[in-house]
Amino acid sequence: MKARYLLPVTVFLVIVAVFGLVLYQINQGRNIREVPSPLIGRAVPQFELPLLLEPEQTFSSEQLKGRVSLVNIWASWCVSCRYEHDLLVQMSRDTDISIIGINYKDERADALKxxxxxxxxxEASIFDYDGRAAIDWGAYGTPETFVVDQQGVIRYKHTGPITEEKLRDEIMPLINKLREAGDTA
Amino acid sequence: MRMVLVFILLFLVTARVAGEMTLSNPEDEQRFNDLSKVLRCMVCQNQSIADSNAELARDFRDQVKEQINEGQSDAEIIDYMVERYGHYILYRPPFNMATAILWTGPFILVVVGFVMVVRTMRRQEQSQAGTNTRQQARLRELLEKSADFDDKGG
Incomplete structure (x- = not known):
């Protein structure tokens, strides 16, 4: 091959390789719309909001401390929340991990139904009627799921419905690791 | 008294439906317009919150208006959003290591393209010049040959 073709052909092959890699990742289930959250490694946003089931009681960000919890932003109008709901129900039955819901821009009656x-x-659902708390959590696509450690620091975020694989390969190992670290500390 | 209550209720209802906060003066309006053009609607991703009708964009607009009304500066409002959503929310990303290629890429491409055009043109000129001398040599050769032939035949 002539030397003058070397550069253009190399550039072309690199572009093809990059496209191929991204397509492969999408095929493997990578969500290219997912934006890395700057909140990971930071304390949960401050809030104090009424509970969905007991409107006269409030729940504050301080109450997330002291244990590892899974925070899940959901709504009754959110279609993809249905995909993960059974998994969450199963998780609440089979494990003792506290799952805290943030009910996002929902009507109370719809959410209760x-x-x-x-x-x-x-364990508790926080009633975020105007969606302001969710903005503080950097939410942009329900459902969103966070792992919060004993110190109230966000360790993990997933946008979109969680899947069995995500739960098994990423979320549960992280929760177990955080719990062990918390026990020895 | 009853009418007043009805009015208050009606106002509350419409306020809830419209869901849009108000700003008190034209300068604030201007600031709001500028800010909502540089903030990305995270749901639609290729629209600013000024262009988007998505629910979240509306909430972002309310959030920005509220912060303007609270007297916060543009930088404070942008920081607030970046803290929660990352630099991705900015339509005008800041220049740093991660965005260096984004900002300089087009200029690098223009320079590379220019260099390539110049090189190609020069090479063509050279090869054209090369053909000319070769062709002239061949022409001379042929002419000489035919001259010989003429001499011999004539």
Whole structure:
């Protein structure tokens, strides 16, 4: 091959390789819309909001401290929340991990009906009627799931419905690791 | 008294439906317009919050208006959003290590393209010049040959 073709052909092959790699990752289930959250490694945003089931009581960010918890932003109108709901219900039955819900821009009656109909995996659901708390959590696509450690620091975020694989390969190992670290500390 | 209550209720209802906060003066409006053009709607991703009708974009706009009304500066409002959503939320990303290629890429491409055009043109000129001398040599050769032939035949 002539030397003058070397550069253009190399550039072309590199571009093809990059496209191929990204397509392969999408095929393997990578969500290219997912934006890395700057909140990972930082303390949870401050909030104090009423509970969905007990409107006269409030729940504050301080109450997330002291144990590892899974924080899940959900809504009854959110279609993809249905995909992960059974997993959360199963998790609440099979493990002792506290799952805290943030009910996002929902009508109370709709949200209560949804929990009655499909099961309630949440230790507590926070009622975020105007969606302001969710903005503080950097939410942009329900459902969103966070792992919060004993110190109230966000360790993990997943946008979109969690899957069995995500739960098994990423979320559970992280929760177990954080729990062990917390026990020895 | 009843009418007043009805009015208050109606106002609350419309305020909730419209969901848009108000700004008190034209300068604030201008600031709001500028800010909402540089902030990305995270749901639609290729629209600013000024262009988007998505629910989240509306919430972002309310958030920005509220912060303007609280007297926060543009930088404070942008920081607030970046803290939660990362630099991705900015339509005008800052220049740093991660965005260096983004900012300099087009200029590098222009320079590389220019260099390539110049090189190609020079090479063509050279090869053209090369053909000319070769062709002239061949022409001379042929002419000489035919001259010989003429001499011999004539």
């Amino acid at each position: 949804w929990l009655r109909d499909t099961g309630n995996p949440y």
